[in-house]
Amino acid sequence: MNVFPKLTILEWKLHLRNPLTVFFALAFPVLMLFLFGTMYGNEPNEFMSGFGSVDVLVPGYICMIAAVTGLMALPLVLAEYREQKILKRFMATPIQPQDILLSQLIVNTLTTLVGIFLLLASGRVIYNLKFFGNVLEALAAFILILMAVFAIGLFIGGVTPNGRTAIVVSYVVYFPMLFLSGATMPLEIMPQSIINISKALPLTYGVTLLKGIWLGERLLDFPLEIGALVLVTVLFGGLAIRLFRWE
Numbered sequence: 001m002n003v004f005p006k007l008t009i010l011e012w013k014l015h016l017r018n019p020l021t022v023f024f025a026l027a028f029p030v031l032m033l034f035l036f037g038t039m040y041g042n043e044p045n046e047f048m049s050g051f052g053s054v055d056v057l058v059p060g061y062i063c064m065i066a067a068v069t070g071l072m073a074l075p076l077v078l079a080e081y082r083e084q085k086i087l088k089r090f091m092a093t094p095i096q097p098q099d100i101l102l103s104q105l106i107v108n109t110l111t112t113l114v115g116i117f118l119l120l121a122s123g124r125v126i127y128n129l130k131f132f133g134n135v136l137e138a139l140a141a142f143i144l145i146l147m148a149v150f151a152i153g154l155f156i157g158g159v160t161p162n163g164r165t166a167i168v169v170s171y172v173v174y175f176p177m178l179f180l181s182g183a184t185m186p187l188e189i190m191p192q193s194i195i196n197i198s199k200a201l202p203l204t205y206g207v208t209l210l211k212g213i214w215l216g217e218r219l220l221d222f223p224l225e226i227g228a229l230v231l232v233t234v235l236f237g238g239l240a241i242r243l244f245r246w247e
Contacts, residue, residue, distance in 0.1 A: 003094055003095055003099075004095075004099055004102075004103070007095060007099055007100070007103050008103040008106055008107065011100075011103045011104060011107045012107050012110065015073065015077075015107045015108070015111060016111075018073065020072065020073075021068065021069070021072070021073045021111065024068040024072065025065050025068040025069055025073070025111050025112065025114075025115040026111075026114065026115045026118055028064075028068075029061040029062075029064055029065055029115060029118075029119045030118055030119055030122050032057075032061060032064075032184065033054065033057070033058070033061060033119060033122055033123055033127075034122075034126075036053060036054070036057055037053070037054050037123075037126065037127045040053035040054075041053065041054075041127070042054035042055060042127040042128060042129070048186075051132075051215055052127070052130065054123055054127040054129055055129060055130050055132075055214070055215070056186060056211065056215070057186070058119065058120070058123055058129060058214070059207065059210040059211040059213075059214040059215075060181075060182050060183040060184065060185075060186070060207045060210075060211060061119055061183070061184075062116055062119065062142070062210060063145055063181070063183050063203055063206045063207045063210060064178060064183040064184065065112050065115040065116055065119065066112050066142075066145055066146050066149050066206075067149055067174060067177055067178065067183065067203055068115075068174070069108040069109075069111050069112045069115075069149075069153075070108065070112075070146065070149030070150045070152065070153040071149060071152060071153050071156070071170055071173055071174040071177070072170050072171075072174055073108055073111070074104055074105075074108050074150065074153035074154065074157055075153045075154070075155075075156035075157030075158075075160065075166045075169070075170050076157070076163060076166045076167060076170060077104055077157070078101070078104065078154070078157030078158065078166075079156075079157050079160045079161070079162055079163050079165065079166035080162070080163035080166070081100065082161075082162075082245060082246065082247060083161070083162040083163055085247060086100075087100060087246045087247060088246065088247040101154075105150065108150070108153075109146065112146065131214060132214065132215050132216035133213040133214050133215065133216050133217070134213065134218070134219075137213050137218065137219040138210065138213045138214060140219060141206075141209045141210050141213050141219060142210065144206070144209070144226065144229045144230070144233075145203075145206035145209070145210060145229060147229070147233045147237075148202055148206065148229045148230075148232040148233045148236075149202075149203070149206070151232060151233045151234075151235075151236040151237040151240060152173065152202065152232065152236045153170075154236070154237065154240035154244070155236040155237075155239050155240040155243070156169050156170055156173065157240075158240045158243055158244035158245060159243050159244075159245070176201060177201050177202070177203040177204075178203075180194055180197055180198050180201060180204075181198055181201045181203040181204040181206075181207050182198065182204060182207040182208065182211070183203060183207050187204070187207075187208075202228065202229065202232045205224070205225040205228040205229055206225070206229060208222065208225050209222045209225040209226065209229070212225075
């Protein structure tokens, strides 16, 4: 009997019991949308280069949701499972540790998609959110972003010895990316010192890439951003594979 679907469903239920994940992935981006949408509306304006404020901000919120699941939820669960020797115990059952890893990737991807759906639905219904780009290119950009973020999360979850350490490392990585990458506020309104710091954050390149495509530019107009995301995926994915500890 294939137990993997049952394992994934169980992991999904456990995942939704985590209040931090539910709030930051599903509720917080929508609250941010309501806050800035109420303040600035979504009428085209010169400050946003002729676009509405909500149209400009939403791509960053999408990246925020990916960062929540990839940098907070994913590494924390993996580190706790290792600390509690859950991965080691599964070696004596038909469920292999790799199944746990794959189920976590699926669950966090689903959570990301649910969060994005809630965000887009709210933006469309309340603020008449508009998309100006190519859907397939936006999807390709989103996959690149998700792979890069999940690669970092797998690395953190693979090397941190316990859940407490994973929380500290995840927060240190997540919150600077949240506030300094353009995911919450456009980099255009930031001082030059913050813009310079943002160039060292992988999520900055994801926000720039997705926002550009969302507003009508083409995927190949962003070789630097694509290259940075691919480099992060290969580097941290490779390190995660090499250094990941099952017990």
